[in-house]
Amino acid sequence: MKIDFLGHSVVLIHMPVDKGETIILSDCWLSDYATGDYMARNPSIKFDFAKLPKIDAIYLSHPHCDHFDPYSLMELFSHQKPDILLPETSSFLKPLLEEYLNAHVIILKHNKKENLYGLTFRAFSFAVPYHTNEDDVMMLSIASKSEIVFLEVDAAVPDTEESYQTLYSLFTEKQYQTCVYVAVRNELEALFASLEATSPNDRKNKLKEYRIKRRDEMAYEYDKFEESDIPEIWRVANLTKIYIGQGMIVPPDAAPDLLELSSPFPLSEVVSEEKKIAQEYKRNLRFIAQEPGKSVHINGTKSELREIDYLEKLEKYPVTLRMDKTVRVHRKDKPVYPRKENIKEQKEKIIKLLNERFLPHQLSSLMDPLKMIVSNKKSRNYVIEVRYGTAESYETVYYGWSFTSIWFTEMNLEKEDSDERYWATDIIDFMEGRQDMFSTMLHFFPEGKQIRLWNMMGLPFLNSDFVYKKIQLHFKLASQNHTSKDWVMPAILDNISTGS
Template structure:
């Protein structure tokens, strides 16, 4: 088994079926230098010679986030010969018409839970995360690929509940079936909570405090993953033929920004994560191995171990990891503007109708139904009222309106602005999300408005509930890419004048 890391969650998996030729699957090809949603940069940047990476037999798209499903990258991949098949999770079936419209050369094969497919002799399948708690990545399908002697499972962003005996046993059964000599469990660890905390930290002192909290939280997670669940032998982590490979952390501040920003972004880097996992796994007597997936390197696994790392043809790495080593002593203070992503004046009458409809017909049913927390507890804790404030206009000229939820009227009604809100947003930002021009991750280059929570923003980032918004966003960028407009031309203006960037 060979895995060529293309950074972040992108990789090329190569496996050889019994008596067959190598089969190669390209997973989650985000190969652009910027990210549509976050407007962030890519680390490391890569220079690819696609002709040297052929053949690619299939392209697997794990879910709808644009660091996994990137229209700009997919249109570039039309030059591959022969044309690969797209392996599309059944959760993304609503995107099939869009993909067929812009990628007519590609055959689409739908991945369905419980259904095994033959890909040039390689047995492939997919399943949904057994985790029952709702996340913004519930549309992920976990990829499986098998030969007689090798098993691969790509968890992607699913983050399976390894604290759960049934989930752990299901993985153990797959990895330890008769005849398997090498099993690979590839997981993505972006250390999202740690990173988001660092994004919001105001200065070095706050970052130091958050670093300690991040380390503690990571160890807590690792003890959940590796603690024995009963008195029986742990068949998953007791498998000496299993290699747990960790990838991720490919998102960074744009390189045009002050480079010091990337020295405060990842307090727990992949090499730290691997070291911490090995430490905890050793405490519990685990027998599997744990390895870091290194961007731009070809990883060869055999007989249950990572046997070699090598430089592949066709891949040039443009950035070095030491360029973003975390610096806990950094004095850098976050200095981002407070204002909407786009400062243009808009028709506030139209915006009020759009946002009112969103609050009443999209957000409120989710707020009541999700019960996180139950709405009665939410209101009781806030003296019977929950207030969302929206600023209409620009940072220089705006008016505010509140939308009030109460026991007296379980409806988000427009009300006069007063007191402190529970949540606050710019109307332009909500407008842009509802139009597909932004998403839940797009505010990385702005200071948030005051508020105790961001439930509305989180709601608008959920799959299924917002499939229409996801389709709008992807359609917008497929159309831009088809006109040869670059993602850089889209993302860079949002950063103009931020954190030491030059005006674009």
């Protein structure tokens, strides 16, 4: 098989079949900016569409903007019309794909084999004992008679017997000549630790702690099988593990001085570290840190890197890490999109959000239960502070919940030590698709404040209407010839700055 790495989490997979080859694009973020994260793509790529091979299908693993980008899809569909493979967890978005792309959409169901284009596809939605913003991600396996590739896409395989049994059986149900596992490692936590450090020494300490934590996590991937009867995928013969990812940076047009802080744990070092660990545990794995703009040709245990001929442009920003640099990101304490709104209507929407979504979610959370949060507070109140208006003129409302309450209600307080603090306009923007969970790139959060409400709004299924509005908004803008840059850059320039 051949795997073209197009940057971040996007790969184009070529697999031989009886009559030629089948070509699958896994995820589709090819434009220069991420509209939810307000980040830039690195590298920036442009296709020579005359040379781009005919794609049989695009797999859209989940509706985060760096995997499911309406701007990229609209451009690609203006040149060719592949099928869309959509996981059932995102099937509520099928009408938008049909409306804006006139696409033929095939729904992939959990653990159900689909024979398409001469290959066998299986998507997986593993059960986990907690909620994450990637609950809707479905991982994918693609198999021919002699080859198999498994794509993590953008989620970690859960630490459960079910998932390990499934993975092992996938790779061993046939005597595959070539076995490939594609892992995504974006290391965004390290990136923001580097960007937001208050001093060079703070950066050094944070990144040291992060690397120790990541090394422990890597070692656990092998150690957990040492005293277990669960079959281990890392012992599968002929297995090659390919690492991709790390394609997001703060837009250099707005903050070129941050490029020297934007490579805190590069993919090559991630692979080098895991290679050492695998050797310590005596695993005979082959690792590849795939480079954007390169194609890896794999046959059994042999691999070769080659150039991709259909790329017209591949512009890599020179990211490095300078520990001594004193620059950092600064965010303005204001709504991302300040404007005058009907405050009465905003209040109605926000109290409904708090009581119909946030309160049931947080009360039922097993990982972070509201009852324990309140029990451990001296005030015995959980308080969310919302500012209605703009930075120049606003009204503050405190919403509180306690054991004496049935619902969140407005508290008649002049000042309260709130647990969370937001601008009302940002919350409304999230509900209407103009922001998402990762738009915190633009947000100023006072030190010590939680963002439980914001994180809850980013949970799949509970908030599918927010996701639908977001995807619909960007399809509409893309259809009017707007670009991802048009959306991202004005907001970046208006909300962040850099300095010591």
